[in-house]
Amino acid sequence: xxQVEQSPQSLIILEGKNCTLQCNYTVSPFSNLRWYKQDTxxxxxxxxxxxxxxxxxxxxRYTATLDADTKQSSLHITASQLSDSAxxxxxxxxxxDMRFGAGTRLTxxx
Amino acid sequence: DGGITQSPKxxxxxxxxxxxxxxxQNLNHDAMYWYRQDPGQGLRLIYYSQIVNDFQKGDIAExxxxxxxxxxxxxxxxxxxxxxxxxxxxxxxxxxxxTQYFGPGTRLTxx
Numbered sequence: 001x002x003q004v005e006q007s008p009q010s011l012i013i014l015e016g017k018n019c020t021l022q023c024n025y026t027v028s029p030f031s032n033l034r035w036y037k038q039d040t041x042x043x044x045x046x047x048x049x050x051x052x053x054x055x056x057x058x059x060x061r062y063t064a065t066l067d068a069d070t071k072q073s074s075l076h077i078t079a080s081q082l083s084d085s086a087x088x089x090x091x092x093x094x095x096x097d098m099r100f101g102a103g104t105r106l107t108x109x110x
Numbered sequence: 111d112g113g114i115t116q117s118p119k120x121x122x123x124x125x126x127x128x129x130x131x132x133x134x135q136n137l138n139h140d141a142m143y144w145y146r147q148d149p150g151q152g153l154r155l156i157y158y159s160q161i162v163n164d165f166q167k168g169d170i171a172e173x174x175x176x177x178x179x180x181x182x183x184x185x186x187x188x189x190x191x192x193x194x195x196x197x198x199x200x201x202x203x204x205x206x207x208x209t210q211y212f213g214p215g216t217r218l219t220x221x
Binding site for chain 1: 114116145150151152153154198200202209210211212213214215217
């Protein structure tokens with residue numbers, strides 16, 4: 001069983017709409033949590049990084065939240081654009097290790 | 111892609127062949143990693159290297175080999191012992207602060 005679970009597996013939204021992606025993890029000891037965006041056939045690119053003490057981190061239209069008590073994180077995308085179509089991967093960095101979620105495939109349609 | 115290059119972008123392998131995937135970084139990072147990505151699954155760690163001339167097996171090292179003769183280079187060889195090598199391969203490098211940068215990837219297909 002993957003120790004970093006992402007939901008939904010895939011999502012289709014209309015351009016301009018907002019969406020929220022979820023990441024639940026069970027691993028520890030926690031160091032930090034990252035959200036990556038991966039375009040098809042490309043390497044992942046870091047969007048946000050949050051440490052244990054941070055609850056929210058924004059990067060433009062992307063806002064990540066973290067609840068270290070419940071071990072849940074979310075990535076909220078505001079006013080989606082066609083270029084947001086990609087896979088979004090949640091990665092939990094432990095002390096000396098890391099665990100990857102399987103990703104959420106987001107498709108933004110005009 | 112953060113100063114990490116991978117080549118080739120696409121690679122085709124015949125049954126029984128060994129192939130080598132290149133990964134180069136100019137970020138002066140000590141640590142480098144190789145991951146395999148399959149549809150619907152998270153990235154899985156193949157090998158990693160924390161320092162030149164040293165490397166460690168990851169979760170799925172069987173059928174793969176690596177070398178780290180230079181800080182900038184971490185090539186991955188997919189051997190004929192890897193029974194299901196068709197996948198997307200990602201190389202990454204990392205600073206001491208857990209900041210990991212990924213290359214653009216190589217898609218390997220077995221013919």
